[in-house]
Amino acid sequence: MTDLTTPAPPVQQTPVQPRIWPHPAWGWFAVAALMIAYTSSFIDRQILSLLVEPIRADLGISDTEFSLLAGLAFSLFYTLMGVPLARLADRGSRRMIIFVGIVVWSVMTVACGLANSFWALFAARVGVGIGEAALSPAAYSMISDYFPPRMRARALAVYSMGPxxxxxxxxxIGGGVIDMIARHGSLTLPFVGELAPWQQTFVLVxxxxxxxxxxxxxxxxxxRHGLVKADKNAGVLKFMWARKKTFYAMIMGFSIFGIAGISYLAWIPAVLIRQHEWTASQVGFTYGAVLLLAATPGVLVGGWLSDWLSARGRKDAPLYAAIIGLIGCIPFAIATPLFADVNLTIASLAGFSFFAGVMNSLPATSLQSVAPNQFRAQVTAIYFLIGNLISxxxxxxxxxxxSDTLLGGSQKIGLSLAIVSGVCITVATLILIKTLPHFRASVDEAEEWQGGHQ
Incomplete structure (x- = not known):
């Protein structure tokens, strides 16, 4: 007979493991918010290019002065302010730095709409650049702390769809919106006065x-995950220089690719207009559709490919996936500006845009994989600084x-684009292939900072 007074043996329970990474729902919510912010930032910075003629006419400025608004006023301060703002992000609250940055660039975009002189508009564009400099370094660092390495590339890819x-x-749709506002004419607001259609556009955006x-x-x-040991915490530049065969080789490779990417954005419209006799509105709608329908899926494929390779044991997964994307770019980059048939040009442009998209989020993923936590935002900002200066x-x-000096003039801009982009992407690919073993060694080192939490 069983003795009912004898206590039963204790049930062995598996101890509950503490959650190392935040809940995925919070992580994906943050990624969605960051991607929306990134998208907004690109609309704010790109809208100026659609307002060239009315701004020149109202403010009485030259093409050179307008180029300063589009280039120097924004890009110089965007790149230079990125490093000190990233240093703050590596030490403080990243979400609050992003919050302040969004407020600043949004208010300064509205200020562009209130400007009534060249220098007022120049100052507002500087403010847009400073505000937007706060976003990406802090965003990449945040996302890297929301997701373990095996999921990180996909999350960074979703964010990187923003541009x-x-x-x-x-x-x-920018041109259509601008035309709609223009049809309604000027608008008079209390305390502000009369706003021309181009000014209303800035306020609306x-x-x-x-x-x-x-x-x-x-x-x-x-x-935060992956802090370096105290004896290694000697400053981001010293840290990167000690591992220059990883960090600076990657930055140079990605930046040289950037020459091709920026050249395409700048000159493909001219190729379509000069060689295929398209109108500016045709170019805008078609190229916008290519970016949305070909480049954006490419970004997601790049993130998925990196995580897939990582799950199969490749320590160099993000860099290896970037190399695959670059190799895919080369034939399309060369062929696109050379086709006589515009349909083939657009199809090839879609191919180039897809593979450029595959590559797009992987520089950040690669750098985040080998940067300790307190340097992640700064490493990203240094990459942006060098990359923007080069590209x-x-x-x-x-x-x-x-085109002008060697090929015979403006009608040869397509041939020049094919040569420059083909050479640059090939050189970038070779640099990154050579970097692979050094990157793998840096990943081994970084596993110590992650504490084995993959």
Whole structure:
């Protein structure tokens, strides 16, 4: 007979493991909010290019002065302010830095609409650049702390769709919206006075940013993972220089590819207009559609490919996936500007845009994989600084210079684009292939900072 007074043996329970990474729902909410912010930032910065003629006419400025508004006023301060803002992001609340940045660039976009002189508009564009500099370094760092390495590339890819969606929407529907506002004519507001249609456009584009900023009052700041040991914490530049065969080789490879990418954005419209006799509106709608329908899926495929390779044991997964994307780009980059049939040109442009999209999020994924937590935003900002200086300063100018001085003039801009992009993407690919073993060694080192939490 069983002794009912004898206590039963204790049930063995598996201890509940503490959650190391935030709940995926919070992570994907943050990624969605960041992607919306990134899309908004690109619409804010691109809308200026659609307002060239009315701004020149109202303010009485030259093409050179307008080029300063589109280039120097924004890009110089965008790249230079990225590093100090990233340093703040590596030490403080990233979501609050992003919140303030969105408020600043949205208010300054509205200020563009209130400007009534060249220098007022120049100052507002500087403000847009400073505000937008706060976003990506902090965003990449946040996403890397929301997701373990095996899921990180997909999350970063979703965020990285923002530029293509923003630029695509600006090209596809921006002109229509501007025409609609122009048909209604000037608008008079209390305390502000009369606003021309181009000024109304800036106000209309800038105000929604304040609602987007409010999302970051809900987004949570994730706990930081992968801090370096104290004896290694000697500053980001010293840290990167000690591993220059990984960091600076990758940055140079990705930046040289950027020459081709920026050159395409700058000169493909001219190729379609000069060689195929398209109108500007045809180019805007078609190129916008290509960015949305070909480049955006490419970004997602790049993130998926990197995570798929990682799950199968490749320590160099993001860099290896980037190389695959670059190799895929090469034939399309060369062929697109050379086709005589415009349909083949557009099909080839879609192919180039897809593979460029595959590559798009992988520089950040690669850098985040080997950067310790307290340097992640700064490493990203340094990459943007070097990459923008190389690609923005070199790309469009090199293509134009070769066309004008070596190939016989503006009608050869397509041939020049094919030469420059083909050479640059090939060189970038070779640099990154050579970097693979150094990258794998850096990943081994980074596993110590992650504490084995993959």
């Amino acid at each position: 293509y969606i923003g630029a695509g929407l600006a090209l596809m 800038g105000l929604p940013g304040l609602l987007i900023a409010a999302l970051f009052l809900i987004v949570r700041e994730p706990p 923005l300063a070199g790309g469009p100018t090199i293509v134009a210079a070769i």
